[in-house]
Amino acid sequence: MVDQRATGTWITVEKDLSLNVPSDPNIGFIEGDGVGPDIWAASQAVMDAAVTKAYGGKRKIHWYELLAGEKAKRETGEWLPERTFEAIRQCVIAIKGPLTTPVGEGIRSLNVTLRQVLDLYACVRPVRYFSGVPSPMKDPQKVNMVVFRENTEDVYAGIEWPAGSEEAERLSAILEKEFGVKLPKNPGIGIKPMSRFGTHRLVRRAIRYALDRKLNSVTLVHKGNIMKYTEGAFRNWGYELAAAEFASETVTESELWEKYDGKNPSGRVVIKDRIADSMFQQALLRPEEYQVLATPNLNGDYLSDALAAQVGGLGMAPGANIGDGCAIFEATHGTAPKYAGMDKVNPGSLILSGVMMLEHLGWVEAAHLIEKALEKTIQSRVVTYDLARQMEGAREVKCSEFGQAIISHLGE
Numbered sequence: 458m459v460d461q462r463a464t465g466t467w468i469t470v471e472k473d474l475s476l477n478v479p480s481d482p483n484i485g486f487i488e489g490d491g492v493g494p495d496i497w498a499a500s501q502a503v504m505d506a507a508v509t510k511a512y513g514g515k516r517k518i519h520w521y522e523l524l525a526g527e528k529a530k531r532e533t534g535e536w537l538p539e540r541t542f543e544a545i546r547q548c549v550i551a552i553k554g555p556l557t558t559p560v561g562e563g564i565r566s567l568n569v570t571l572r573q574v575l576d577l578y579a580c581v582r583p584v585r586y587f588s589g590v591p592s593p594m595k596d597p598q599k600v601n602m603v604v605f606r607e608n609t610e611d612v613y614a615g616i617e618w619p620a621g622s623e624e625a626e627r628l629s630a631i632l633e634k635e636f637g638v639k640l641p642k643n644p645g646i647g648i649k650p651m652s653r654f655g656t657h658r659l660v661r662r663a664i665r666y667a668l669d670r671k672l673n674s675v676t677l678v679h680k681g682n683i684m685k686y687t688e689g690a691f692r693n694w695g696y697e698l699a700a701a702e703f704a705s706e707t708v709t710e711s712e713l714w715e716k717y718d719g720k721n722p723s724g725r726v727v728i729k730d731r732i733a734d735s736m737f738q739q740a741l742l743r744p745e746e747y748q749v750l751a752t753p754n755l756n757g758d759y760l761s762d763a764l765a766a767q768v769g770g771l772g773m774a775p776g777a778n779i780g781d782g783c784a785i786f787e788a789t790h791g792t793a794p795k796y797a798g799m800d801k802v803n804p805g806s807l808i809l810s811g812v813m814m815l816e817h818l819g820w821v822e823a824a825h826l827i828e829k830a831l832e833k834t835i836q837s838r839v840v841t842y843d844l845a846r847q848m849e850g851a852r853e854v855k856c857s858e859f860g861q862a863i864i865s866h867l868g869e
């Protein structure tokens with residue numbers, strides 16, 4: 458059984474949403490399913506070693522295990538016990554391995570449930586190139602984008618009914634009789650809710666992020682030509698928010714063309730939009746023109762995996778789910794079931810999620826130590842299978858050994 462005693466001090470949140478981080482914070486962790494336990498063990502060791510190296514024992518994370526997924530089911534009979542939500546709220550900050558979701562049947566996604574119940578409305582996924590990483594791109598160093606994906610709405614919300622169910626039949630009858638909509642016989646039906654409120658708070662975060670880091674642009678990625686009142690509205694609400702709250706700090710791309718022949722002499726953040734299919738090819742052909750991408754939920758899901766492939770693959774793709782109260786850091790990838798228990802996959806994605814977490818805590822010295830050591834390890838050609846199969850002369854190591862190699866480069 459998991460020991461759920463907290464041995465450190467709780468982080469607290471101020472009214473302005475800033476964090477009070479003690480030197481011995483309790484931080485929640487969910488090991489995850491599939492490859493989760495392997496990548497978690499490697500990541501925890503790297504984070505602990507970096508914190509010790511950076512602060513010489515003056516700071517220490519007190520890890521507090523939270524149950525979810527297969528381990529929770531085994532130990533409590535529930536996939537996602539209520540206690541886990543309470544504990545994440547209390548910890549404020551947590552980090553997790555991936556959790557399995559069955560396809561076409563069975564339980565709904567536990568990952569999505571965590572995001573919805575805790576209102577972690579912004580999924581933030583940075584995509585950057587580390588030198589030495591093999592990439593299919595000619596100039597992978599030009600890829601440096603951050604996806605801000607709306608995390609609670611859209612078809613991802615899981616409001617759907619199977620073909621032949623009473624609910625689907627009743628809904629199709631209403632749509633046909635009351636709205637004159639002609640549907641195929643016996644359809645499965647899903648609903649795509651997207652709101653002004655949900656779009657505004659996501660785009661607000663994306664623009665603030667760009668302003669804080671002096672980035673050039675925020676691009677709204679949508680399929681608004683086809684889904685006019687959801688994805689099209691996302692685009693319109695995004696521009697609306699920029700004009701209402703950031704008028705003196707932003708400029709739209711069309712204003713730039715009208716007034717300055719497409720150039721940006723003002724240094725303001727450019728707000729632009731791209732239709733989603735075109736965005737995928739832009740990301741390959743002209744990545745340097747994009748910095749922050751604000752997307753509805755499903756577009757962001759697809760785009761973040763595709764962008765990860767441009768800089769080394771899912772083994773190098775970190776992320777965070779952030780709300781106004783708490784945040785859960787997690788890799789972009791899933792449980793990679795064929796590698797479960799093999800100590801094989803790349804823990805880089807979860808380690809880099811840990812880097813994001815340390816930065817969020819303000820422990821930037823430890824975060825930078827890890828980033829540098831990770832890059833050094835890859836440059837020394839000591840890598841896991843995913844990078845080894847794309848590199849010449851690499852030494853393939855296990856997941857745990859890759860973690861140890863990073864630790865050995867800390868502070869070099």
Ligand SMILES: NC(=O)C1=CN([C@@H]2O[C@H](COP(=O)(O)OP(=O)(O)OC[C@H]3O[C@@H](n4cnc5c(N)ncnc54)[C@H](OP(=O)(O)O)[C@@H]3O)[C@@H](O)[C@H]2O)C=CC1
Nearest residue numbers: 555556557558559568771772789790791792793802803843
């Ligand atoms: N947030 C979460 O918890 C998420 C959970 N999931 C869930 O995970 C399960 C499996 O989904 P699946 O579609 O297979 O997607 P995965 O992301 O789990 O894996 C797909 C492929 O990506 C590569 N990959 C993934 N992780 C790593 C890693 N750490 N290092 C190296 N390569 C990696 C592997 O490629 P290769 O085969 O080429 O070696 C792997 O087979 C599903 O139940 C899904 O719902 C999915 C995404 C996110």
Ligand SMILES: O=C(O)CCC(=O)C(=O)O
Nearest residue numbers: 557558566568569758789
């Ligand atoms: O919840 C899941 O199983 C999949 C989630 C996912 O793919 C993602 O959030 O990127």
Ligand SMILES: [Mg+2]
Nearest residue numbers: 758759762789
């Ligand atoms: Mg995904």
